[in-house]
Amino acid sequence: MSELDALFRKRIGFSESEQISFDTLNHVLEKTARTIPFENLRIIQNRTTAITRENLIEKILARGEGGLCYELNPLLYLFLVEHGFDAVLALGVVYKHDEQRFQSIGSTHVTILCTYEGQMYVIDTGFGGNLPLMPVPLSGETVSSANGEFRIRKVDTEHGDYALEMKLRHKDTDWRVGYAFNSTRTITDVEACDAVRTIIEQHPESPFNKHPLITKLTDRGSVTLTNRSITQWTDGQVTKENIESARFNELVEQHFGNSFVRIDDTLSR
Structure with a gap:
């Protein structure tokens, strides 16, 4: 068992003896969502570090902190790859419902695409309180979890070819867009996510560089x-x-x- 595997299981309270498989991903995602916070405190403190495997392990697993999408999903991606999953990272653009438009700072949402038995799924543990808590197929099928209903819709926009849509439990009565993403432009090196970190930290329209x-x-x-x-x-x-x-x-x-x-x-x- 690698250091990442052991520390990740310990952080989320997942037994070392339990197998990590597609069928157990729901449990992994639920435990991750309830133990690792979505947070920007290091940005506010001006003490961030580059996105590397070593820094993600140190910050989130060894020190017990949380992170934003470009930290949380790359860490989960590394964990999944270690367990043999066919996974990659993808970039998306978050939709701003209060302004009825996509964010203008570009593709700054990092998510995971995982292929299993010929079907591609979105796996996301870095979208704040909007987490599906289970894989969401690109087929358009609706999935339901304790956090609500989620689906992926095929789209044709400048922001990507698919969009995650959701109806959060107790909060939404109609479907709303979470983010659009491009399934054909993917990342396998977590260090490429450092460009996203730079935008989120420095862009004047970033929602995460002003208040904790x-x-x-x-x-x-x-x-x-x-x-x-x-x-x-x-x-x-x-x-x-x-x-x-x-x-x-x-x-x-x-x-x-x-x-x-x-x-x-x-x-x-």
Whole structure:
């Protein structure tokens, strides 16, 4: 068993004796979503590192932090490849529903494409609270998980040839686009994702370089924390509390653990 395999299993609480197969991917994805947060704290702290296999293992598995899509999905991709999966990384463009348009900063969402028994699937553990928690086939078939319904639709746009669509449980009544992606332009070297990291860190329209954000799914819903509020979904009921930024570190430790370096109050306003 490699270091990555052992540490990944330990981080998400997956037994070393249990086989990793396509049939067990649902369990892997559920455990990953509930243990590894989607967060941008190192960006806010100006202490990021290049995307490499070694740095991903150190940050997320050894230190117990989380990450954004260009960290979470490349790490899962490496784990899957070690277990013999036919997987690659692909780039997508996130859709902004409040503005009814795709993001203008380009293809900055990193996802995974996995081929199994002649069928290609999207596998994604880096899309915040919008995670399918299971492979989603490019055939258009709808899949259902504890987080809602998901499907892939064939499209013909400048942003890609397929789009992930979703109806999140307790949140959506109609289908909405998550992101479009290009299935023909793929990546096998995680270090290529460093270009995405640079855009997310530096672009003035990046949604992740201005305020701290940390979120993960829970057994009963989700919890999302910013320097301004904490939002919790529990059994379909939502509570939102406005907070002073000085409480941010306290709430990070309470809901996400003590693996994260404390955010300076002056950086989180």
